[in-house]
Amino acid sequence: MAKNLVTPKLISEFNRFCPGCGHGLIAKMIAQVLEERGVEDDAIQVYAVGCSCFISTVIKADSIQAQHGRAPAVASGVRRARPDAVVYTYQGDGDAAAIGLSESLYAAYRNENTTAIFVNNGVFGMTGGQMAPTTLEGQKTATSIYGRNTELTGQPFKLAELIAQMPVAYVERCSLANAKLIAQTKRAIGKAFDNQLAGKGYSFVEILSPCPTNWHMDPVKAYKKLEEVVAEEYKLGVLKDSKEDSK
């Protein structure tokens, strides 16, 4: 356990995330997973636009910033150009589920041998907390000031369930709501990278993450909401595991 208390070498001392944001925790776990497997020098991270774009200043791996939503397509080009690299995408929910839905689905559809980390905090964070496809019913945001009206705007978007329809290796939804779930999140990230290293194809990990700033609550309440409210809408667990499916 002691090694988990040491900051991974890949992580910079500085980050731009708000207090209580989940991105920092996820970045640390990705860095740990890469270092534990000794592949940090082979890693290429592809990110796009939104708060997730700060990942390249936090994880000091070789990085490419894609256009908004297009990280899975950019990563598909990288995958072919660098067959031996460890290629992963890091995207938020506005990025991957709204503007980049097509690229998200088609990377999965082609079963690209890459790892996708999808951070779902239910809002467009960087632009000031507007409604995202993932916003909960009744949730107040900058573009749903009376609460999300799902009759007009649709139900909270389940990207993991869609990806699980594709011929991919692995899909799991995780949460940062408590220590136990954080530990499970790290196991899922680890499995998603192990699959790539074994050439098993596309792995997708959705991580429910708090945005205290745009949820307009302190971090403690935000984590509580994640545990009690968000988890009601977004069920945790493995949605697809091709190894288990084939049994």
Add this chain to the structure above:
Amino acid sequence: MRTLMKGNDAVSEAAIRAGCRFFSGYPITPQSEIVEYMSWRLDEVGGSFVQSESELSGISMIYGAAACGLRTMGSSSGPGFDLIQEGIGYIVSAELPTLLVDVVRYGNGLGEIVPAQSDYWQVVKNGAHGDYHCLVFAPASVQEAVDLVSHAYDKSEEYLNPAILYYDGAIGQMMEPIVLPEMKEHDPNQFAWSIKGRGGEPQKQVTSKCYYEYTTPESYVENLRTKYAAIEKNEQMWESYLTEDADLIIVAYGIMSRTCKEAINVARKQGLKVGMIRPITLYPYPVNAFASLPDNLKGVVSVEMSALGQMVEDVRLAVNGRKPVYNYATGKMIPDTEEFISYVKNVLEGKEESV
């Protein structure tokens, strides 16, 4: 060895021989032969081809592969080339090389599949937002298209800026005898910037250069101004044809220049002193071709297969008020020799209005 090839196929083979090892694209007439050719040919040479779900995605894959130092190519037409613009903006901002082919079709929106030259503004000015140009090459024959491929890659890598091969559907679709270049090897690791995993070195970041490299307002501006000034100074290409004694100079590129050349030869036999400047680069625009104009010159005519006449703006800038400039925009029609000569006579007799 001379071989007979269709324009789009020949450009594809020339790209392979220049070391292109990644292509991603989407079918659209009249460029689909490039997608088809690359789909089997790249596999033969150990490269990768992806038929993308959209041009947005295709250019994104190209961006990723280009960031890894590969020679990459994309191609499209009309509304497909619109979707490529987003990726061009990012590739420009990250200062990466790539070669894109615009096989131009006619009309706004979905338009028609017939040949045209009406994407001049989009490719030459810029189709994405911001301060940039792509290097733009406008071949007038299949052989010239083939020859420009390797040159365009070299220049794209020299200036770290996307290059566009811009030709109409006619050059894309017609077969001509050509000589193909020898096969060249391209090492993606030759560039200090190419992404491969940091391998014990410091982290490399491919993103807009304003974040990590040109971080002050002054250095960002200075970099862009220096780059495009150097391109404009060093990279102009054109052909001058019978301009020295001309009473009238035609300016035409691509397929239109061939029609014009034929008509000029006929006009000369009729005693009409007509010449031509044929831009080969559209950006940088070959302004040097207009540096000294004959004293007896009565006017300069921009001829283009577009409805409004797009290049005429650059012709006016190059002529800069010294002589009248005329706009002969032909829409989707290629004028025949008689129509052309009749227009020329009208200009010389003062019956046409200058722009």
